[in-house]
Amino acid sequence: DTEVTQTPKHLVMGMTNKKSLKCEQHMGHRAMYWYKQKAKKPPELMFVYSYEKLSINESVPSRFSPECPNSSLLNLHLHALQPEDSALYLCASSPQGRSSTDTQYFGPGTRLTVL
C-alpha cells in the first residue's frame, strides 16, 4: 500500500465551527507533514511530525492544531478559521524525514472552504 489517504475530500465550515482533517498512511513512514496550498500557488509547509513528535511548526496560527495519535495517523484540528484560510490542505509522509534522499508521498488533499 503506497497511498496516503485524506478525509474528507471537501469541507465547508463557518468561522465558529470546529472541524478536523484526517490523514492516514500504512507504509511505515515515520515522518508526516501538513501543507497548505492556495489556488495557483505552490504548497507551503505548515507542520512536520517526525517519529510522532512535532519537529517543525512554520509559524502557523494557533487556530490550526496538529495531532499525531500514532505513526500512521495525522490530524489537523481547525477552530475559528478565517475565510482566507480557505485552501487545499495536503498531507504527506516520508520514510524518515531527515535525509537528503527522503521522498514524500502526498495525499489528494482536502479542499477547505471557510464561510
Add this chain to the structure above:
Amino acid sequence: DAKTTQPNSMESNEEEPVHLPCNHSTISGTDYIHWYRQLPSQGPEYVIHGLTSNVNNRMASLAIAEDRKSSTLILHRATLRDAAVYYCILKGGANNLFFGTGTRLTVIP
C-alpha cells in the same frame, strides 16, 4: 533553503521530448535535486532525484550539470497525462521541502 529558478510555463507537442530546466546556483555540496509534479486536482507526486550523476527511472531522466548549478528534467515522450506543474526542489538533511513556483507544462495534442 537554497532557491531554484524555473520558467513559469512551457509547451510541448504530444509524443515529443520535453526538457524542463532548473537553475540552482546556490546549491550546497550535500543538497540533492528532487523533482515533483502536481497534476490538476491532485497532490504532488515524486518524479526523480539525484546528486551529481544523471539519473533515469520509468517516469523521466534527470541531467545534472557538472558544476551542479543547473539541472534538466527530461520527459522522453510527452503524453497528455504529463500536463502538470513541475517543481524542482533542493533537499538537504532537513525534513522539509520548499516548493518554488514551478513550471506549468502544457502538452498539445
